[in-house]
Amino acid sequence: MPSSQSLSPSSASPEQVGMSTTALARVEAHLKQRYVDAGRLPGTRLLVYRRGEIVHSTAQGFADVERKAPVKDDTIFRIYSMTKPITTVAFMMLVEEGRVALDEPVHKYIPEWANLGVFQAGVTAPFLTKPPARPMQIIDLLRHTSGLTYGFQQRTNVDAAYRALKIGEVEKSGTLTSMISDLAKIPLEFSPGDAWNYSVSTDVVGYLIEKIAGKPFEQFLQERIFDPLGMTDTNFFVPSDKAHRFAACYAADGKGGLTLQDDPATSSFLSPPSMISGGGGLCSTTADYLTFCRALLNGGALGDVRLLSPKxxxxxxxxxxxxxxxxxxxxxxxxxxxxxxxIGFGLGFSVTMNPAKTMIPGSAGEYAWGGAASTAFWIDPAEQLIAIFMTQLLPSSTYPIRRELRTMIYSAITDSNV
Known part of the structure; x- marks a missing residue:
């Protein structure tokens, strides 16, 4: 049955839900001193939610360093790969409706992929390939075992071919349809199911949603997720009346400083894109993303809105x-x-299997992901905990912020559900 929880979250002191105000303040001091004041990050937005209450919500530093615009509660961020869980939830709605199954071959919906081979040799097309051990299944797209890749990894001749065709770049080009056609020209890196490789798989999932639902992917998200949940600031572009809330994006300069990567006044995100990227195209706020996470933590529903079944x-x-x-x-x-x-991988999320092996505090069953501009979130059902972190720094591997946040936020728990 639908949850009685309101779409608007309430707030409580950390102590009311078994957390420490002092320890959470230590997280903010760490972010400020180590990253913001040191010029390593432009600004940060951190939100911690436990047992149905927001217990920590802070913003510091600048959303736009050049214009001295501060990070605010309603700042809009590029969430990049934090788009992936939203796309996966949308796809699983179609699975629940019996319109598609996880073990179906992808070529059922993309016939031009029926003869995709696995790379053997070659620098440019035509590549030498061999047949895959089995066809790519839809579940391979959802768990990144498809044999697809990302060009930015710069590991192989296959991802070099992605770069040549501008497939899966941070600044998206082409359309979903042209991406599918381009991918038909490039071999797989490995036979589906043989390995895990972060990839454009979730962009392909967006294409499948469009084909199966019979409507534009972005329209499906709007009608089935964003409108019902009231996620009014989540979209594939930032409309003109919200542009003043849009953060600048920076790149690490290799010297502990920042270089402007995307000016919010001239960004391509200010107009609807041709390529609707289910793998990395959305912009959002912490409030909107919390709404989405609360629905997941609550078994797929929030208020009288149900996205998915708890099962x-x-x-x-x-x-x-x-x-x-x-x-x-x-x-x-x-x-x-x-x-x-x-850490294992589920359908759209990483999943913690064994906290001791991670060497970071946490719980078995915690699920998470992050975005290219160093954004991150995780949901811990055992502790009824959600943490969302927003900033805008490429690449996400520049600093170990996610590890530090996990360590410090879990250290703020003073009692436990376990």
């Missing part, structure tokens, strides 16, 4: 890597800033 959420947040392996055993990706030990 579907449980399926999505289980480890789906073949053989129950973790990412250290399966990952070919150059993506992560930290060890993947003890």
């Amino acid at each position: 579907t959420i449980a399926l999505m947040t289980s480890n789906h890597l073949p053989g129950g392996r973790d990412l250290t055993e399966m990952s070919k990706s150059m993506f992560s800033e930290a060890s993947y030990a003890g």
Whole structure:
């Protein structure tokens, strides 16, 4: 049955929900001294939610350093790959409706991929390939075992081919349809299911949603997730009446400082994109993303809005890597800033399997992901905890912020559900 929780969250002191005000203040001091005041980050927005209450919500530093515009509660950030969980939830709605199944071959919906081979040799097309051990299944897209890749990894001749065709870049080009056509020209990096590799798979999921639902992907998200949940600041572009709230994006300069990467006054995000990226195209606020996370933590519903069944959420947040392996055993990706030990992958999220192996405080069953501009979130059902962190610094591997936040926020818990 739908939750009685309101769409608008209430607030409480940390002590009311078993957390420490002093320890949470220490997190903010760490961010301010180590990152913001040191010029390593432009500004930060941190939100901690436990047992149905917001217990910590702070903003510091600048959303736009050049214009001295401060980070505010309603600042709009590029969330990049934090788009992926939203896209995956949308797809699982279609699964729940019986319109598609996880074990179906992808070429059922993308016929031009029926003969995709696995790379053997070659620098440019035509590549030497071999047939995959089995066809790519839809579940391979959701758990990144598809054999697809990202060009920015710069590991192989396959991702070089992605770069040549501008597939999956931070600044998206082309359209969903042109991306699918371009991917038909490039071999897979490995046979589906044989490895884990961070990739454009979730962009492909957006394309499948469009084909199966019979409407534009962005329209499906608007009608089925954003409008029902009141996520009014989440979109693939920032409209003109909200442009003053849009943060600048920076790149690490290699010397501990910042270089402006995307000016919010001239950004491509100010107009609707041609490429609607389910893997990394959304902008959002901490408030909107908290609403989405609360629905997941609450078993797929918030208020009288139900996105998914609790059983579907449980399926999505289980480890789906073949053989129950973790990412250290399966990952070919150059993506992560930290060890993947003890971490598996579900449908749209990383999943903590063994906290001791991660060497970071946490809980088995915690699920999470982050974005290219150093944004991050995690949801811990055991502790009824959500943490959301926003900033705008590329790449996300520049500093170990996510590891530090996990350590310090879990250290603020003074009692436990476990």
